[in-house]
Amino acid sequence: xxxxxxxxxxxxxxxxxxxxxxxxxxxxxxxxxxxxxxxxxxxxxxxxxxxxxxxxxxxxxxxxxxxxxxxxxxxxxxxxxxxxxxxxxxxxxxxxxxxxxxxxxxxxxxxxxx
Amino acid sequence: xxxxxxxxxxxxxxxxxxxxxxxxxxxxxxxxxxxxxxxxxxxxxxxxxxxxxxxxxxxxxxxxxxxxxxxxxxxxxxxxxxxxxxxxxxxxxxxxxxxxxxxxxxxxxxx
Numbered sequence: 001x002x003x004x005x006x007x008x009x010x011x012x013x014x015x016x017x018x019x020x021x022x023x024x025x026x027x028x029x030x031x032x033x034x035x036x037x038x039x040x041x042x043x044x045x046x047x048x049x050x051x052x053x054x055x056x057x058x059x060x061x062x063x064x065x066x067x068x069x070x071x072x073x074x075x076x077x078x079x080x081x082x083x084x085x086x087x088x089x090x091x092x093x094x095x096x097x098x099x100x101x102x103x104x105x106x107x108x109x110x111x112x113x114x
Numbered sequence: 115x116x117x118x119x120x121x122x123x124x125x126x127x128x129x130x131x132x133x134x135x136x137x138x139x140x141x142x143x144x145x146x147x148x149x150x151x152x153x154x155x156x157x158x159x160x161x162x163x164x165x166x167x168x169x170x171x172x173x174x175x176x177x178x179x180x181x182x183x184x185x186x187x188x189x190x191x192x193x194x195x196x197x198x199x200x201x202x203x204x205x206x207x208x209x210x211x212x213x214x215x216x217x218x219x220x221x222x223x224x225x
Contacts, residue, residue: 042202100206103159
């Protein structure tokens with residue numbers, strides 16, 4: 001069973017606020033990912049990391065930023081939240097074994113910006 | 115542009131029915147295809163397929179990949195209400211190992 005945790009589970013905030021979505025994993029996985037998922041839509045990769053001090057942008061443009069200072073921690077930050085940021089954000093991790101390791105997902109953060 | 119397409123987008127069946135979910139893909143540098151089940155929370159991993167024609171099986175679920183025709187199917191036999199979920203197909207592609215998801219198939223199993 002994968003051990004990857006996201007907090008908060010739900011977040012409702014006003015426009016213009018700065019927020020950080022937390023993601024931690026205890027499996028020692030090198031690769032971590034952030035996906036964005038709107039209801040009824042596919043998951044879109046917004047950020048990923050190969051390891052400490054590595055961050056890359058995904059396929060979907062996002063105004064969020066990420067950092068990877070520790071292996072187990074991959075927070076996502078929005079400097080100024082807007083209603084268009086309302087979505088579900090899913091964090092995932094995988095081992096670094098030739099690109100073919102299944103991703104293990106956290107339970108997600110459902111963000112609503114009013 | 116890499117893409118993964120699932121069909122049908124939604125499906126309603128009764129307990130005991132058998133269902134087949136489809137996933138087709140067009141990607142550069144295919145690595146592997148994965149199936150996930152997503153209920154209310156996190157997607158949970160079901161299968162990873164890398165070779166054509168080799169069936170993967172877990173209980174009532176099975177899946178197979180056809181790399182020539184670029185598709186995979188997920189079969190669920192003797193469906194139960196607990197099978198109700200969104201089933202996601204995803205493909206690992208390219209040297210960076212990005213995982214590209216399809217839109218998902220929403221399965222509802224009625225008692």
